Amino acid sequence: MSVSTAAADQTVCAPLPVLGRDVTVPLVTGGEVAYAALDYAASAPALQRVWDDVAAYAPYYGSVHRGAGYLSQLSTDLFENARKAVAAFLGCRQDDQVVFTRSTTDSLNLLARALPADCQVFVFETEHHASLLPWQDARVSFLDAPRTPRQAVETLERALAERDPHGPALVCVTGASNVTGELWPVRELAAAAHAHGARIVLDAAQLAPHHPVDIRELDVDWVAFSGHKLYAPFGSGVLAGRADWLRAAEPYLAGGGASRKVTRRTDGGVDVEWHDSAARHEAGSPNVIGAYSIASACKALTEAGWDTLVAREQHLVRTVREGLAEVPEVRILSLFGDDAPRVGVISFVVEGWNSSHFAAALSAEYGIGVRDGLFCAHPLVRTLLGSDPQNQGECGAPEAAPGEKSLNAIRVSFGAGTPDEHVARFVTAVKELVRDGAKWRYRTEDGRCVPAV
Numbered sequence: 001m002s003v004s005t006a007a008a009d010q011t012v013c014a015p016l017p018v019l020g021r022d023v024t025v026p027l028v029t030g031g032e033v034a035y036a037a038l039d040y041a042a043s044a045p046a047l048q049r050v051w052d053d054v055a056a057y058a059p060y061y062g063s064v065h066r067g068a069g070y071l072s073q074l075s076t077d078l079f080e081n082a083r084k085a086v087a088a089f090l091g092c093r094q095d096d097q098v099v100f101t102r103s104t105t106d107s108l109n110l111l112a113r114a115l116p117a118d119c120q121v122f123v124f125e126t127e128h129h130a131s132l133l134p135w136q137d138a139r140v141s142f143l144d145a146p147r148t149p150r151q152a153v154e155t156l157e158r159a160l161a162e163r164d165p166h167g168p169a170l171v172c173v174t175g176a177s178n179v180t181g182e183l184w185p186v187r188e189l190a191a192a193a194h195a196h197g198a199r200i201v202l203d204a205a206q207l208a209p210h211h212p213v214d215i216r217e218l219d220v221d222w223v224a225f226s227g228h229k230l231y232a233p234f235g236s237g238v239l240a241g242r243a244d245w246l247r248a249a250e251p252y253l254a255g256g257g258a259s260r261k262v263t264r265r266t267d268g269g270v271d272v273e274w275h276d277s278a279a280r281h282e283a284g285s286p287n288v289i290g291a292y293s294i295a296s297a298c299k300a301l302t303e304a305g306w307d308t309l310v311a312r313e314q315h316l317v318r319t320v321r322e323g324l325a326e327v328p329e330v331r332i333l334s335l336f337g338d339d340a341p342r343v344g345v346i347s348f349v350v351e352g353w354n355s356s357h358f359a360a361a362l363s364a365e366y367g368i369g370v371r372d373g374l375f376c377a378h379p380l381v382r383t384l385l386g387s388d389p390q391n392q393g394e395c396g397a398p399e400a401a402p403g404e405k406s407l408n409a410i411r412v413s414f415g416a417g418t419p420d421e422h423v424a425r426f427v428t429a430v431k432e433l434v435r436d437g438a439k440w441r442y443r444t445e446d447g448r449c450v451p452a453v
């Protein structure tokens with residue numbers, strides 16, 4: 001699918017209904033305004049469709065897998081059908097497993113626990129901490145930030161060519177940056193990994209809510225993502241992909257549900273036979289509502305139509321980028337350049353402003369929620385800002401307003417539920433703050449910039 005579909009008729013591209021769309025928040029300057037949630041990259045609001053599905057199921061809530069009662073059997077069917085729905089959403093292969101987890105972070109830590117002995121892991125410094133940090137027990141090669149998609153592939157190819165070709169290896173890569181929103185060349189990186197006998201896991205936390213993700217088309221071995229970024233409530237995630245490493249590994253958690261058979265030995269010990277299915281890594285009572293909500297979100301996005309969703313989002317991306325380009329004091333952060341395809345995630349710095357101060361003013365004076373900081377991708381943000389990767393980088397004013405070191409960058413992010421008005425208000429607010437300054441005084445409280453009262 002090409003982002004050129006942005007030319008589609010915008011009149012049929014209304015935002016999908018989400019929770020919170022009618023919430024109003026107070027302004028420090030007086031009055032209230034409809035809240036503009038522009039922090040989708042952290043957590044997207046739940047789709048109304050998902051919430052309605054969960055509410056309809058809630059009276060029928062029951063234990064799963066081992067209950068003889070009607071509600072238990074109903075809940076078991078719902079849970080396992082959710083697994084099938086996620087597999088269809090991701091284009092899983094016939095033998096792939098879908099494991100329900102708590103989040104992308106949980107999924108990648110699960111995979112890290114399942115690595116074969118002496119596995120070497122290759123990961124770019126540009127990754128979110130969820131995919132940068134779980135590999136502590138493996139031999140990890142951290143790769144420098146590339147400046148073009150082609151350079152990313154070449155960097156990986158060189159690193160893989162130098163490894164021991166006889167041992168297991170895994171490449172971990174993001175599908176879309178949580179800092180710049182830029183799309184990574186996943187298919188090409190997968191081809192490079194497989195050409196050198198390595199496997200690849202895709203961190204799709206920022207890709208799955210914005211673009212279709214097909215395991216077979218991308219030729220990746222695993223995909224990880226979070227429900228709370230995919231318009232579902234908090235607390236659920238997915239690891240989907242090849243079963244062999246997962247079957248061979250000790251269970252991620254030991255307990256009921258993961259075990260097929262437990263017997264006492266004559267010496268007083270215990271013998272355990274673990275499941276070979278996804279249940280092997282889903283010990284304990286599962287988050288049935290979380291799994292169901294993810295499946296509901298997958299169905300809702302598919303039914304809405306990816307061409308329409310992508311076209312509308314690209315319209316919003318252009319609106320923000322063109323609006324920020326009219327403000328000379330604003331610098332948008334990018335690895336691959338202005339022409340790189342991207343999702344609705346944009347980070348920037350403002351000359352003369354501390355990032356925390358600017359974000360606080362957007363919230364307090366305009367009712368706009370964005371994020372400031374290093375976005376759990378510290379090495380990447382520091383690289384983009386040109387600071388020493390070992391040091392706390394700075395942007396904006398040399399002193400924070402009020403009085404602390406800069407928190408580095410500002411991120412605006414949006415998606416299928418974002419109204420045009422929220423994006424237009426954001427662009428207007430940036431221009432007014434840069435031109436006129438903040439209307440209110442701010443102070444530091446617990447490391448955050450907040451309105452002074």
